[in-house]
Amino acid sequence: xxxxxxxxxxxxxxxxxxxxxxxxxxxxxxxxxxxxxxxxxxxxxxxxxxxxxxxxxxxxxxxxxxxxxxxxxxxxxxxxxxxxxxxxxxxxxxxxxxxxxxxxxxxxxxxxxxxxxxxxxxxxxxxxxxxxxxxxxxxxxxxxxxxxxxxxxxxxxxxxxxxxxxxxxxxxxxxxxxxxxxxxxxxxxxxxxxxxxxxxxxxxxxxxxxxxxxxxxxxxxxxxx
Numbered sequence: 001x002x003x004x005x006x007x008x009x010x011x012x013x014x015x016x017x018x019x020x021x022x023x024x025x026x027x028x029x030x031x032x033x034x035x036x037x038x039x040x041x042x043x044x045x046x047x048x049x050x051x052x053x054x055x056x057x058x059x060x061x062x063x064x065x066x067x068x069x070x071x072x073x074x075x076x077x078x079x080x081x082x083x084x085x086x087x088x089x090x091x092x093x094x095x096x097x098x099x100x101x102x103x104x105x106x107x108x109x110x111x112x113x114x115x116x117x118x119x120x121x122x123x124x125x126x127x128x129x130x131x132x133x134x135x136x137x138x139x140x141x142x143x144x145x146x147x148x149x150x151x152x153x154x155x156x157x158x159x160x161x162x163x164x165x166x167x168x169x170x171x172x173x174x175x176x177x178x179x180x181x182x183x184x185x186x187x188x189x190x191x192x193x194x195x196x197x198x199x200x201x202x203x204x205x206x207x208x209x210x211x212x213x214x215x216x217x218x219x220x221x222x223x224x225x
């Protein structure tokens with residue numbers, strides 16, 4: 001079992017905590033991680049590229065010139081794809097790229113990502129609590145510096161929805177704040193360091209002992225905002 005130092009918001013040490021083996025020392029699956037990450041990237045595609053065909057172009061349907069006797073090629077209408085300003089032939093049309101990932105695959109992918117992150121040196125930090133009385137970017141910067149995550153791509157995982165924490169970090173480049181229930185393998189793999197609240201680790205340990213599915217794995221985490 002891996003021991004992680006727990007820090008207070010001011011940088012002081014507040015003891016140690018054990019990372020649950022079920023999530024941070026699990027058997028990894030590169031295939032599940034690839035499937036989950038690829039689904040997140042695919043679901044970001046808007047799929048709204050569209051072109052007009054010859055029947056949709058606003059053009060006259062009158063024949064440009066008579067069929068025979070002019071010496072020119074036959075032409076039926078100005079909306080033909082061979083004409084400038086005419087319709088597009090085989091152009092893109094709106095498409096839904098939505099991909100759904102099975103729940104068990106999301107579970108395996110998230111555990112694999114957390115395990116891979118835990119194997120890296122100084123890639124996970126645990127904070128005792130993140131409680132803000134008002135949005136303060138400076139306060140959030142100080143917390144990140146106290147846990148040695150000032151100049152890295154950071155993912156902050158909170159116990160639940162904490163709007164003040166999110167507002168305090170939204171102006172900091174490469175810092176993302178999410179409730180653990182909305183975390184997915186893509187977020188974990190993209191981050192260089194994870195900052196996790198202590199209560200999240202304790203809940204994972206408790207649910208790991210109970211053998212139930214955590215909220216983070218039951219949520220449809222393969223969709224992005």
